[in-house]
Amino acid sequence: MLVEPAPSPLSASGTNAQRGLKKAILRLVKDGPERLAIEAGQIDAIIDPTSGNAILLPDAQRALIERKVGFRSLIGLAFDWYWEQDEQYCFVSYRDATNEAFGLAEQGIIGKALWDLSISNMSEIGWQTHRQQLEWRVTFRDLEVRLTDRDGEMRYLSISGEPIFDDRDQFKGYRGITRDISARKQSEALIRESNRFARTILDALDTPIAVLDQAGVVLASNRAWRASAAARSGVGAGIAHGSNCLAAFEDAGRHEKVDSIAIIAGIRQVIAGERAAFRYEYSYSSSAGQRWFSLSISSVSGDDAARAILVHEDITERKRGELLLSLEHRVLCCLADAGNATDAVKSVIRAVCETQGWNCGRYFDLDKSASMLRFSESWGIAVAAVEQFLEKSRGLVFRPGAGLAGRAYQSGQPLWVLDGSRDADVFTTALAPESGEDGAFVFPVTSEGTVVGVLAFSNPIIREPDDRMLQTVQSIGGQLGRLLQRLEALNALRRSESRFRALNNLTSDWYWEQDRDFRFTQNVVGGPFRNADILGLTHWDLPNVVLTDAKWEEHKSHLAARWSFSDFEFAAVRPDGKHDYYSISGEPLYDEGGAFTGYCGTGLDITKRKRAEIALRESEARLRALAGMS
Amino acid sequence: MARKKAKRVAHDAPATTVVVMVLYITESGPNSLQAVSNIEAICEEHLKDNFRLEIVDVLEYPRRALADGVVVTPSLAKVFPLPAATVVGNLSDTSEVLRALGIRG
Numbered sequence: 001m002l003v004e005p006a007p008s009p010l011s012a013s014g015t016n017a018q019r020g021l022k023k024a025i026l027r028l029v030k031d032g033p034e035r036l037a038i039e040a041g042q043i044d045a046i047i048d049p050t051s052g053n054a055i056l057l058p059d060a061q062r063a064l065i066e067r068k069v070g071f072r073s074l075i076g077l078a079f080d081w082y083w084e085q086d087e088q089y090c091f092v093s094y095r096d097a098t099n100e101a102f103g104l105a106e107q108g109i110i111g112k113a114l115w116d117l118s119i120s121n122m123s124e125i126g127w128q129t130h131r132q133q134l135e136w137r138v139t140f141r142d143l144e145v146r147l148t149d150r151d152g153e154m155r156y157l158s159i160s161g162e163p164i165f166d167d168r169d170q171f172k173g174y175r176g177i178t179r180d181i182s183a184r185k186q187s188e189a190l191i192r193e194s195n196r197f198a199r200t201i202l203d204a205l206d207t208p209i210a211v212l213d214q215a216g217v218v219l220a221s222n223r224a225w226r227a228s229a230a231a232r233s234g235v236g237a238g239i240a241h242g243s244n245c246l247a248a249f250e251d252a253g254r255h256e257k258v259d260s261i262a263i264i265a266g267i268r269q270v271i272a273g274e275r276a277a278f279r280y281e282y283s284y285s286s287s288a289g290q291r292w293f294s295l296s297i298s299s300v301s302g303d304d305a306a307r308a309i310l311v312h313e314d315i316t317e318r319k320r321g322e323l324l325l326s327l328e329h330r331v332l333c334c335l336a337d338a339g340n341a342t343d344a345v346k347s348v349i350r351a352v353c354e355t356q357g358w359n360c361g362r363y364f365d366l367d368k369s370a371s372m373l374r375f376s377e378s379w380g381i382a383v384a385a386v387e388q389f390l391e392k393s394r395g396l397v398f399r400p401g402a403g404l405a406g407r408a409y410q411s412g413q414p415l416w417v418l419d420g421s422r423d424a425d426v427f428t429t430a431l432a433p434e435s436g437e438d439g440a441f442v443f444p445v446t447s448e449g450t451v452v453g454v455l456a457f458s459n460p461i462i463r464e465p466d467d468r469m470l471q472t473v474q475s476i477g478g479q480l481g482r483l484l485q486r487l488e489a490l491n492a493l494r495r496s497e498s499r500f501r502a503l504n505n506l507t508s509d510w511y512w513e514q515d516r517d518f519r520f521t522q523n524v525v526g527g528p529f530r531n532a533d534i535l536g537l538t539h540w541d542l543p544n545v546v547l548t549d550a551k552w553e554e555h556k557s558h559l560a561a562r563w564s565f566s567d568f569e570f571a572a573v574r575p576d577g578k579h580d581y582y583s584i585s586g587e588p589l590y591d592e593g594g595a596f597t598g599y600c601g602t603g604l605d606i607t608k609r610k611r612a613e614i615a616l617r618e619s620e621a622r623l624r625a626l627a628g629m630s
Numbered sequence: 631m632a633r634k635k636a637k638r639v640a641h642d643a644p645a646t647t648v649v650v651m652v653l654y655i656t657e658s659g660p661n662s663l664q665a666v667s668n669i670e671a672i673c674e675e676h677l678k679d680n681f682r683l684e685i686v687d688v689l690e691y692p693r694r695a696l697a698d699g700v701v702v703t704p705s706l707a708k709v710f711p712l713p714a715a716t717v718v719g720n721l722s723d724t725s726e727v728l729r730a731l732g733i734r735g
Contacts, residue, residue: 033716033717033718033719034701034702034718037702037718037719038702040719041661042661042704042718042719042720042722043661043702043703043704043718043719044655044656044659044660044661044662044703044704045656045659045688045689045702045703046701046702046703047688047692047695047696047700047701047702047703049696049701051692052692052693052695052696053692054656054688054689054692054695054703056656056659057659059659059660059661060656060658060659060660060661060662063658063659063660064656064657064658064659064689066658067658
């Protein structure tokens, strides 16, 4: 606090007291250079020759007051109270630095030791340690104690102290300072709570997440990251808290070098703020099969240490699902494009092999008459050992229950062997150990619930199939089986039709079809008309057909009534003007819904017969004429 | 406050008389601060390393001022070489100070 200084004691004006002081000062300094210096304003204090006390002149007095106030203010910034203890560590004095804050004073501490107060956070061992420090006369710093103030609020105080010794080095007690650190402790508690909350949320996420600093060092990570880092192999394996992920990626093996370079470049760009995010997917082949990973990194702003968030996920399951979906789609396309059973089977085997990374596959067709599976088709990669293996498979047969294929046929379920050497039956009959194809995956090809064949795939490594894989092969087996059955039925129909046509050719000269408006749509094999002349025309529209109107009306009425007709005869004028004679028979056609769709039928060339009949009639007429003449 | 500014003569320098002085001040007093500043500048310019200066705060050591016969602060007392001399005030008059110290300005 500033004190208003008194007017200069040497000025002419002033109170009686000031005038008295002036006289006293002048008496002290008398005449001489001191008096001249005082009058020139160059003196700060005058020494009382009787007591030795310094009498401050106004300017010096003001400066001293300001200095003390400033010093007190600085002290107030450094601590809240200062105190002294006697040789028994009992408080003998305390003084507030600000006169405002709560402190040990409220506990009525004079005459008490620190451990006599109601401090709630010190254990017995803690007190013993503190007392040992005092016994050793050492300076202690920042002893944090917790107590409750008069309003019931929890307060934290930080106490520091140093021993006091007299001129003879005799221990006289302790003195020290106390600071109220409640606000800081509350802030720390809030930060801890905030950190705990953030940590809990982070740990609750299934996705592996790590926070990187500017150098790429992992500052923090969640539980999923720690678990996956410990289990992962290949690129970026084992990146733990505190380790540098850039260095870890740089240590990648030869096969993963390209992926590592891309990942490191992406991470560096994000950390440097050159791009907001970076995402990269890569695969890694291990003894357990191929696995896929997704690495995504996003920049962080507003934090001094954290620069990027790294998410490193194992997306193998998702990738496998996508591959299986792609396989199903590819199989559907193969089956749609296949012109015959051989093409269909080969394309399906190839699609499965290429999607799953398997070396080869074989199809064993069910010989119903012999009740056994016979090798039918195969596809394999262009490797000599695989080609030899497939070549040796030709002529291979499996009876129900024999070998993996026979067992799959018998059970109707997919079967697999991860290591063929463990299954003697499989080892000798279904697989080819000499080519290294130790693993096998076999599943039935079915149609309407019946096994019609078995697909067997071979590869050195066969992964344990999951539910999704089993669903896919079941679907593929069903689709292929239905197509094969349909193709077989179609072939049977074609054979039947061929036989029918052969028989038909024996009894008729041509086959024809009409639409619902009786226009010709087909005219097969022979007949009096060329397709170009009659297609799209009705029978009665044909220009060279000779028939009476009555006959046409009768024929039309039969057609309108959807009657079958036979031996409908008509004549056709040839280009040379002569007549040829034909006879047609027809049946109405209906679709699956019973709607009339037209007519179909056969035709016969009866020209010879008709001409013979005409000749016979003419002969009879001539005979009758001759008889009448006779 | 009692502090001393004792600057020794370098070994290879020619032997020179060292001036011994005591400056009595009142710490934080404006004239005292100015006197300290002035005497340091004078010593730097005219005495180089050949002086020993003791600064005494009379508020901290009142009996010292009384014993040395000091009446006001700031006061500069030349102790050695004799004869002794005293300058009172903020030492802004450099020629007066040099004269008291026995130095030609």
